[in-house]
Amino acid sequence: DQQVKQNSPSLSVQEGRISILNCDYTNSMFDYFLWYKKYPAEGPTFLISISSIKDKNEDGRFTVFLNKSAKHLSLHIVPSQPGDSAVYFCAAIITGANSKLTFGKGITLSVRP
């Protein structure tokens, strides 16, 4: 049973436009969410996170939005750049309970020049 779901396996966006990557979760106990970015032949790297006490966190071109009532979060990349082409993983954790990150399957983002 996938507790973190990334239902769209891929997304293609024109350079300069907005990329919106979606993620849904089922476990209401999750209270901290993270996005990781992965290039081919490399391990995932941390990108941005958000606590459940917030509904938005911004870092440069990257913004994560959290809608707790809908159990939904999204990652916005504005403007998108070709170097953003990668696999993006959504992850969630119950802080204080254990250190287990639960990951989604990932979304492959392609940014066309």
Added chain:
Amino acid sequence: DAGVIQSPRHEVTEMGQEVTLRCKPISGHDYLFWYRQTMMRGLELLIYFNNNVPIDDSGMPEDRFSAKMPNASFSTLKIQPSEPRDSAVYFCASSLGAGASGETQYFGPGTRLLVL
């Protein structure tokens, strides 16, 4: 720091053979995680250690898989005997502490395993 180091980067073996994957975490990190990535299931946590002690191995698929962490700077994931369905990319990750500031995990480059 060189980051999390994994070896080998690629492994091709035949069904039934023993496979050992190795990981050196970032110095000072007290948590170590082993993940498996497949197309079907994405990134799955297999097992994690805290201060060299296995905390949760509920993700280990079956008894053919075992993991050890004999000291703070080294861990192994062993598959014996290996099967074609074990083919995947195996990642090791480490982190400093737990809690909201500690969940950022640093991943190694992964070991791509192919079992023929």
